[in-house]
Amino acid sequence: MxxxxxxxxxxxxxxxxxxxxxxxxxxxxxxxxxxxxxxxxxxxxxxxxxxxxxxxxxxxxxxxxxxxxxxxxxxxxxxxxxxxxxxxxxxxxxxxxxxxxxxGPPIAAIEAMGDKIRAKQTVAAAGVPVVPGRTEPGMDDDAVARAAVAVGFPVLLKPSAGGGGKGMRVVRGPEELTEQIAGARREARGSFGDDTLLVERYLARSRHIEVQVFGDIHGTVVHLGERECSLQRRHQKVVEEAPSPLLSPAQREAMGAAAVEAARAVGYTGAGTVEFIVDAERPEEFFFLEMNTRLQVEHPVTECVTGLDLVELQLRVAAGEPLPFGQDDVVLDGHAIEARLYAEDPARGFLPQTGTLVGLVEPAGPGIRVDSALAVGTVVGTDYDPMLAKVIAWAPDRETARARLAAALGRTAVLGVATNAAFLRDLLADPDVVAGRLDTGLIERRGERLTSAGPPPDLHAAAALALLLEAEPDGPVADPWDDPGGWRLGEPAWTVRRLQAPGGDPVTVRVRGRSGAAEVAVGDGDPRPATAVRDGDQLHVTLGGVTTRWTVAHADGTVWLAGGGHVTALREHERSTGAAAATAVDGAVTAPMPGTVTVLRASLGDEVAAGTPLLVVEAMKMEHVLTAPLAGVVTELPVTAGQSVRLDERVAVVTPPAPAEGE
The missing domain is CATH 3.40.50.20 (Rossmann fold)
Incomplete structure (x- = not known):
């Protein structure tokens, strides 16, 4: 060893x-x-x-x-x-x-499976069914467009190199081809250094199922069961589970055997994953998508149901040891589900987010596993992928695993950067997800149902109490001598805080009294009796007889609170910089996240229609096209290709035409 x-x-x-x-x-x-x-x-x-x-x-x-x-x-x-x-x-x-x-596997296997075009040809020769499409190497833009028309819309453009959904584009009609081909090539070139594309038939109501394979240098190749990865957004997996709720034992055996044949076809050793696409209505028909010649992000669910450490097996196989088991020894026990925690804001179109962690609570408990590199002080920037951690739950049955995972996400608090934790909880509660009726388009179809949930009740009251307890942990919630405009004889003074959530209006919160006997009024609401107790990063708030617990942190004029599965940042309005005000200017275009300008599509003086692409901003390996908010002339374009931009930085202004005389 x-x-x-x-x-x-x-x-x-x-x-x-x-x-x-x-x-x-x-x-x-x-x-x-x-x-x-x-x-x-x-x-x-x-x-x-x-x-x-x-x-x-x-x-x-x-x-x-x-x-x-x-x-x-x-x-x-x-x-x-x-x-x-x-x-x-x-x-x-x-x-x-x-x-x-x-x-990892032999160089020849990486070469054969790393090129999706060659991979499809290799496994097809071994008798493994492949997705219909066009996979000729070296197709230029015109050839890709002709192939798309020949295959029939909708089609999927895929980079021949790489994975993780980067560069994949669904094209629903010929009018989209030019834009989508250019974007797919640009993203593939930036992520993998290779912009070769292939074209496949797009199966809208498909299920994505992959099989974990393992081989050693002594000729043994086995599979360790399958993982269902159908819950995806922008072709990026979000939730994975093992085993798939779709497959029967016979279907599992057939798919596993096909995966082993695909691995044998390239003399595979080590850990690998053979990915298939399945028609949700006809699970007996499956098609080879690609083979990943590495460990997968979602490997923990396989470890949970097999009891194996896949990294240890990788090390032992690479050191020349034989696999210590055969196919008949592989037994799947129970069910495991994994959720990927991303630094992104679902309410803003899942745009990547940045920040510094000022507080962290990771869940624990029976059947719960967290794979994470997070710690207080961790800086989440734009240089790398936005995935922060994975939360995994195992149980003897799927429903218990799902419930455990949802509860664990509710106990997860990442303070300092927005995440998709609440979205993941809502996704796990979706009736189709509960029933195991999954497909790769489910998240897009649900849309705002999964992303429009507002903050939990009493958020603003809890934030105001947290701020005032922080200032005076053992004294009055509001000291009238520190409030120049509120104290008077006869009754305690109100201390006023104005707090603003991202995208929301400022909310006025009034507090008076002591932490053990306070009153809180939010907005125009009536005062309610309140108590607040702070224990480290935990805040216990009782309002109207109901007690809630929050994880709280305060940094740079922002109060971060996590409770009920939601994490919200509330900025003290008096200290806000007003940077967001630029978004209210007619025709102003602002950066939706920190990133880098990769392409300028417009120039100063251009006349543009509403929706015309102006520039492209890339962050965390994702491209975002910024468009004209209205028709007019580009009068400001203060950025250049390669320039870094901040969140909400103004990057362009489109000025509407002056009204004609007499209008």
Whole structure:
């Protein structure tokens, strides 16, 4: 077994791999960019090596810098995690040349399955059914457009390289082709360095089911059951579970056998995933999508139902050991469901969010597992993927696992950056999800039903009490001598706070009394008796006889509160910068999130119609096209391609035409 292993990744997967290395007594080496100096994975590892500045291309995606770190620390093997260099032939080849073991499949298997065009040809030759489409290599834009017309709309454009939904575009008609082809190529080139596209038939009511396979160098290839990954948004998985609620034992056996044949076709060793698409109405028909030659994000659900540590198996297989079991020994026990916690705001179209963690509560309990790299002080920026953590629940049956996961998400509090935790809870409560009636379009169809839930009751009252308790934890909730305009003889004074949630109007909250006997009035509402007790980051508030518990933090004029599965930031209105005011200017276009301008579609003086694309902002590997809010002339365009922009920064102004004389 290896004595030292370098983990060529960051975030929760680096933490997860390092924990298995520690359990096996193997010395671990972490690498990190300048942005990740002090991150949790660097603190857990035995050794941490800086490998460059924040941009991934200059750090985590640099084969030379990763190999240099491996040589300097005496690493005998490199574990690439997922994403970044995990399916990179150059890294695998460089490791081989340096006499370092790449913990992954053979180079030939990476090459065969890393190119989706070649992968489909390879497995089709092995008798595995594939999705109808056009997969000729080297198609230019015109060829891609002709292929789309030939396949028939709607079609799916997919990058030949990479994965994770990056660069995938659904095209519903010929009028969309030019724009979508350009966007798919641009995103694929930025994410994978390769803008080759293929065209597939788009199955709108499909289910996405994948099979975990494992092979060793002694000729054994097995599968470890399937995972259902049909709950997706923008082709990115959101919730995964094992086993699939759709498949019968016979269907599971057939799909598993096809996955094993696909792996055998390329001489596969190590951990891999064969992904299939299934018609929700005809589950006996399945089609090969792709094979991921690495560990998957959702591997914990397989670990929960098989009792296996997949990272340990990867290490043992890479060290030359045989798999310690055969296919007949694989038994699936119970049910597991995983939810991906992202730094994003569902109410604002799932736009990526940034911030610094000022408070954190991660759930625990029977059957609950959290894979995370979060800690108070963690900075969530725009350089990397917005996934923060994964919350996983196991139980003997699916319904108990689902209920456990929903409850665990309700106990999750990430303060300092907006997340999708409340959205995930609402998704798990959807009647079709409860019943196991899943498909890849479910989230889009639900739309605002899953994203429009408002903040929990009494949020503003709790925030005001938290602020005043923070100022005077043991004294009066409001000290009249500190309030220049409110104190008078005869009764306690009111202390006034104006608090504003993102996208909402300021709300006036009045508080008076002491923490054990206060009164709170929100807006025009009548005063209600209240008590407030602060215990560390926990705030217990009683209003009208009902007690609620909140996780609370206060930083930079913003109060973060988590309760009832929701996390909300309330800014003290008196201290607000007024940056959002620019959005009220007619024709102003503001950045919906921090990011980088990648493309300018318009120029100063251009006449544009409402909805005309003006520029593209990229953040966390996602593109967002900003359009003209009205018809007129582009009179301000203060940005350039490559420029970084802040949240709500004004990036363009379209001025409507002056009314004609006499109007």
């Amino acid at each position: 290896f004595g030292t292993v370098l983990v060529a990744n960051r975030g929760e997967i680096a933490v997860r791999v390092i924990r298995t290395l520690r359990a096996m007594g193997i010395r671990s080496v972490a690498v990190h960019s300048d942005a990740d100096a002090g991150a949790l994975h660097t603190r857990l590892a035995d050794v941490a090596v800086p490998i460059g500045p924040a941009p991934a291309a200059q750090s985590y995606l640099s084969v030379d810098r990763v190999l240099d770190a491996a040589r300097r620390t005496g690493a005998e093997a490199v574990h690439p995690g997922y994403g970044f260099l995990s399916e990179n032939v150059d890294l695998a080849s460089a490791c081989a040349d340096a006499g370092i073991v790449f913990i």
